Amino acid sequence: MNFLLNKYFMDLSGGRIKYLIIEEHIKKLIDKNKIEDGEKLPSIRELSQFLKVNNITIVNAYKRLKSEGYAVQKMGSGTYAKRKDMNRNLNREYSRALKKIFSSEIGDYIDFTGETSSGEFFKINLFKDVLNEVLDRDGPRALIYQEPLGYEGLRKSISDIFWKGNINKEDILIISGAQQGIDVVSKSILNTNDSVIVEKPTYSGALSVFRSRRSEIVEIPVEKNGVNVDKLEKILQKNNIKCFYTMSYFQNPSGISYNNDKKSRILRLAEIYDFYIIEDDYLSELIYDSNIKYNSFKSLDHNDRVVYIKSFSKIFLPGIRIGYLIPPKKFKENIQNSKINTDIATSSLMQRALDLYIRKGMWKDYINTLNIKYKDIYIYTEECITEYLKDKIDFIKPGGGLHFYLKIKDNVKIDSINLFRKARDKGVLITPGSLYYKNPLEGKKYFKIGFSHISKENIKKGIQILNKLMII
The missing domain is CATH 3.40.640.10 (Type I PLP-dependent aspartate aminotransferase-like (Major domain))
Structure with a gap:
């Protein structure tokens, strides 16, 4: 722990506010799991002596960590790291965006977030x-x-x-x-x-x-x-x-x-x-x-x-x-x-x-119909991904189901959370990969696109829009 801090704080001069620098770096270490969730942080005196700053600097740094949800204090025990629940915040943002869109203007969006079969293929009169x-x-x-x-x-x-x-x-x-x-x-x-x-x-x-x-x-x-x-x-x-x-x-x-x-x-x-x-x-x-x-x-x-x-x-x-x-x-x-x-x-x-x-026997007939319809859409979606995103993403062909999971290559200058936001503004909805990880940072290079509710025309159009947003 001290080594990780010492690496970055050999020089804390130059008029910068020292407790803000310490707080910001500890936050980064927690986010990257270099300081684990629940790990005890050094005592105020220990850290102040190690970094050669006064006790008040460390007190202020720890106060800010606690106020921002990155630390908890246990009476008589000390201060402990707490990974901020980025998933909860992202989930909230993602859910609010979809609710707002679905409640009024979903027809204006190309929706790659669908995870269920389309009612278009279900014979409602039979049911x-x-x-x-x-x-x-x-x-x-x-x-x-x-x-x-x-x-x-x-x-x-x-x-x-x-x-x-x-x-x-x-x-x-x-x-x-x-x-x-x-x-x-x-x-x-x-x-x-x-x-x-x-x-x-x-x-x-x-x-x-x-x-x-x-x-x-x-x-x-x-x-x-x-x-x-x-x-x-x-x-x-x-x-x-x-x-x-x-x-x-x-x-x-x-x-x-x-x-x-x-x-x-x-x-x-x-x-x-x-x-x-x-x-x-x-x-x-x-x-x-x-x-x-x-x-x-x-x-x-x-x-x-x-x-x-x-x-x-x-x-x-x-x-x-x-x-x-x-x-x-x-x-x-x-x-x-x-x-x-x-x-x-x-x-x-x-x-x-x-x-x-x-x-x-209607269930069996319905499943057979879905397999025929969705296999065709699956193949078309794979072709569009390969044609328009081949230099920007990697993926494993699932061979079934209703979605593809795409990994953004390192040469692309955007992560999936920002891609979600920019695509939303362009009328395209995707699911950022950060939602599927205990530590959201591990999913920032991934996103999911479902093809169950989209026409071929919009699949192509939506993937072309994603291509333009993913700048190399």
């Missing part, structure tokens, strides 16, 4: 017929009757059609989307200060949930086919890990998918080191690359180590908040009780309608 059939069949029960685990018919459909009967319907819990699933699981499994491993980068909603549980979040970078399993084991050897949160297909935001070898190795580690895998099965229905085969962690799980979470909202209709969760037997009762305490039950009418929709 209306299904709703009417459910109401005619079940009458008031469709609106009133609630089952704590979810509608039995839907749970049986999920068991029969999605799991070929290999998962008992009694082990399936209907939830109101994946976000609720992550929250319910966290409340049931995690205690304060338990350690959770997450992929780096990862879904910002999961980070928020784990932070709310006051969990110790340990990041591990994703590679082409998933996390580095050797590095994962080294973390497991040194830490008592409770859970590993993963998105097994077309990970949000990186777009990577795990191969079977890595899944099997991670499942073995879960048994050896006694941790549980929270599998968020994000968009595995949309596979465009024939080399990618579908096998979830859960389907390979022989030791009951996987908490499986699946949302229908992303792929079906966002307004229909339905998903399901398959817990390990050890946590089954706790997770079920946590869900019931959260909202008692998910919409009975929509559960019954979705059940009938699946039973009639």
Whole structure:
């Protein structure tokens, strides 16, 4: 710590305000994680002697750090570093911008922030017929009757059609989307200060949930086919890990998918080191690359180590908040009780309608349609990125899903946060990568573009605008 400060403060003369210089540099060290979050700062006397300044200079520097959220004082213990929550501020700015735009003038924007399938491909009249059939069949029960685990018919459909009967319907819990699933699981499994491993980068909603549980979040970078399993084991050897949160297909935001070898190795580690895998099965229905085969962690799980979470909202209709969760037997009762305490039950009418929709084969037809439509748009988006941004970005082809994750090359004179702001002013919306990292600074060279709600014409136009903003 002292060495880091001494490197920059050998000369504090020249009329500059010394405490401002010290404060600014400590802030930079905290932001860059050279001073870790929670690390104790030197005492006032120790630092003043080391830098050859008076005590008041250090007192003023520490006061400013505390007022700006970069330090906390613990009575009788000292002053400790605190990384300012840049994600919270950026999230707030990002959310406010989108709310303002969506509430009035979204038609004027090219929106690359979409993360759900477009309603354009959904045959609403067919679904209306299904709703009417459910109401005619079940009458008031469709609106009133609630089952704590979810509608039995839907749970049986999920068991029969999605799991070929290999998962008992009694082990399936209907939830109101994946976000609720992550929250319910966290409340049931995690205690304060338990350690959770997450992929780096990862879904910002999961980070928020784990932070709310006051969990110790340990990041591990994703590679082409998933996390580095050797590095994962080294973390497991040194830490008592409770859970590993993963998105097994077309990970949000990186777009990577795990191969079977890595899944099997991670499942073995879960048994050896006694941790549980929270599998968020994000968009595995949309596979465009024939080399990618579908096998979830859960389907390979022989030791009951996987908490499986699946949302229908992303792929079906966002307004229909339905998903399901398959817990390990050890946590089954706790997770079920946590869900019931959260909202008692998910919409009975929509559960019954979705059940009938699946039973009639409409779900399968709809997914086939989406694969055909989105594969074409996916290929076109990739061609536009390659043609207009090839000298400015790097990316891994995801082979499925609804987005691309792009890394800005070092020769480009803009980061993703400023690109988001400048693009917004030009009528283009992107998602800055900083939202997906525990330390936002690590995501400043990345951004995500989704193609699920945009015409080909606007995809090309939007990428051309981004190209002009990314100056080499």
